[in-house]
Amino acid sequence: MANIYKRGKTWTARFTKRVTQWDPEKQATISTLKQKSKGGFKTKASARDYAIKMEATALSGVDVTQNPVFADYYKHWYETFKFPSIRQSTKNRYKINYKVIKQFFGLTKIKDITREQYQNFINNFAKNHAIVTVRKLNISIKACIQYAIDDGIMNRSFANQVSISGNSKLDRPVQYLNLSEIKELVQLCLNGLNPRYTSRYLILAAIYTGARLGELSALHWNDIDFDKNTIKISKSWNQDRQEMNKPKTESSNRIIPVNEKLLQVLRQLKYNHTNFVFGLSKTKYPPTSNAVNKTLRELLAKGNMQKKNFHFHSLRHSHVAYLLSEGVDIYAISKRLGHADISITLKTYAYLLDEFKNKQNDKIISSLSQL
Template identity: 45%
Template sequence: MASFTKRNGKWQARISWHDENGKLHQKAKSGFATKAQAKDYATQMENELINGVDIAADPVFADYFKTWYETYRLPKISKATAGNYIISSRVITKYFGDIRIKQIKRSTYQKFLNDYGKDHSFGTMKELTSKIKACVKSAIADGIISKDFTYNANITYNKALTRKPEYLSISELKQLISALNDDLRPDNVKPYIVLTAIYTGARFSEILALTWKDVDYLHRTITINKSVDYKYNLGFKPTKNESSNRTIRVNGELLKILAQLKTNQTPLLFAKTPQSFKNSLLQDANLYLRSTLERIGIKKRDYTFHALRHSHVAFLLSQGIDIYAISKRLGHSNMTTTINVYAYLIDEYKHKLDDEIEQKLAQL
C-alpha cells in the first residue's frame, strides 16, 4: 500500500508491506516535483514487491560483491583463484566506492567498462566482467535487484596490451619435439613435461599432478582428475572445474618417452609428492621452453608454456579434427568455451575449409 504527502512543495511516496512473517516494513522517498511522479515511483516499487524483489535491501555494490564471493566462491576455489577475486573486489571498491547496487544502471556499468578498459587487456577485462556478471545474477536471485545491469554490455579494452597467443606450426612443432628428445634424461623432467603438453594439450598444473595410476599403457590413455597447487605448495587440488576431469587417448610415442621416468621410482610421473614442486617451476619451465626454441632458431615473442595448449589445438584443427572432440580433449564444459578461446585459430582454418567445401561442391 502506498501513501503520498506534500512537504515544502515536494511530494513524498511511502510504501508499506508485510513480509512472510507478518512484520511491517516501510520505504519512503521524497523530492518528487509532482504527485504523479511519486505515484509512478510507488507503482514501480509495488511491482518489484510482486516480483519478489526486496525493495528494502540496497547494499553497497562493493560490499555485496565481497560478501558474495566469500560466501559462494571462496570455499571451493584455490588460493591463487581467491587472489584474483580479491583483486577484482579492490577494483570494484575503488571505482564504485559507496554506490549502492540499485543505483547502478546499464549506462553506469558501461562507463566503468569504458574507463577501466582503457588501460587493460582483453583477458583482464573478460575475467573481471565474468565475475561481476555472476555476482549480479546472484543479486537478482536474492531479490535485491530485478534487472541485470550487465546485460548486453560491451567489453572495451586496450588493443595494444592484448596479444593474440602465439602457436607453433607443424614444422616448428617437429623441430621442438626433436630438440626435446635430445634433452631426455630421467634426472631432468622439464623436457618430459613439455612433451606431455605438446601431445595432450593439458594444463601445466594438470600435468604435474599425473601419477602412474593415471597412465593406462594397455588402452593408451591418460586420466586427468586432479591438479597441483605448485604456486603455494599445497599439494593436490581439484581440476579447474568438473568438466576438466577427463580421460584422453595419447600416442604410443609419448607413452614410450614417459616410461623412461619409471627409473626414478616416484609415485608421480615428475616428482615424489605433489609438494615436491617448487613455486618457481612454471617460470623455470617457461625459461627452458624459450631457450630451447631459441637454440633451434625459432623466434616467438613471449612464448609461454600455456601457448603449447594453443599449439596443440592449432595442430588438431589443421588435421581436420572436429571441434567437439577438441573441446572434450581440452576439458571444456562446452564447445562455446572452446570456440570463444580459440576463435582466432578457428577463423584461420575456416578459410582452408571453405576452399575444401568449394572443391567438394564442384564435384556434384
C-alpha cells in the same frame, strides 16, 4: 505495506515488511522488521505513486528494503560463494575486479545502476585493457548480478545486452609452434631425457595432450591407463605452494586419449619411485613452473626457434594449432581441452581459426569442383 506521511513541506513514502527467518547462532526463529523510506516528494500523489511501485515490486518477489552498495555486494558475493573453491590466482583476479568496480561506482547502490551507466563502465575499462580481460570482468559481474536476482534484491540485470570492446593494441595473438617446430622440439626433448629431471617429460606431455601445467603436474600413476592409452585429468597441482586443487573448472575433469609413444616415454619416470608421475627423484615433487619454463626456453634457443613471450601454456596453443591444421573438428578439440562449451574454444582460438580459414576455403572449393 506502504505508509504515506508528511514531513515539513514534503511527503514521504515508507514501505514496511516483517521477515521471519532462522538464526543458526541463536538456534531459533526470529522476526525482523525491515523498512524502506524515500522522502522529498512535493505532493502526496507522487509519494503514493512511488509507494504503489514499491508494493508492486515487492509482490513480484523483490525485496525492496535491500539496496546494498554494488561494490560491497560484489565483494561479499565472491568471498562467500567463490573463494572456498577457487585457486589463489583466481581470487586475486576477483580482488582486482572489486577495486575497479569500487573506483568507478563508489558508493552507488546496486539498484541505482542503469544499463547506460554500466555500459560506460565497460567502455572506460576497455580503453586500457584487452578484450579478453574486459570479457572476463563482464562475465564475473553478470554472475554476481544473477545471485542478486536469485536473492530477491533485483528483478533484472543491468549487465545484459552490453557491448564488449577492448584495446586492440593490448591483444596478444596466440603464440604457437608450427609442425616443423613441434617436431624439432619433440626431438630435442627426446635426445636429452633423464628421468631424474622431469621438465622435458612435462613439455612432451603438453605437446601430446594439450593439458595445462597444473593438470599434468598433479598426475599420479593411477591417473594413467596404460591399457586403454588414456590420461585422467581430475585435479591441479600448484608446486609453488605445494598444494593440490580442483581443476580450473568442472568441465576440466576429463579423460584424454593419448598415443603409445608418449606412454612409453612416461614409463621411464617410474625410475624415480614417486607418487607424482612427474615427481623429481630428489624432492619427490614435480618441478616448479619457473624450472619448466627455463628448460623450455633453453630448448627453443637450442633449436634456433625465436619465440618472444613463448611459455609452457603456449604448448597448449601449439597442440590446438596442430589439430586444427590436421582438420580435427573444433568440438572434439574443445572437449579435449576441457572447455565448458565450444564458444570458449572459438573465442580463445579465433586468431588461429582465422588463419586456417583460407586453407579450409581452398578445401571447400576443391571439393565443390569435383561435383
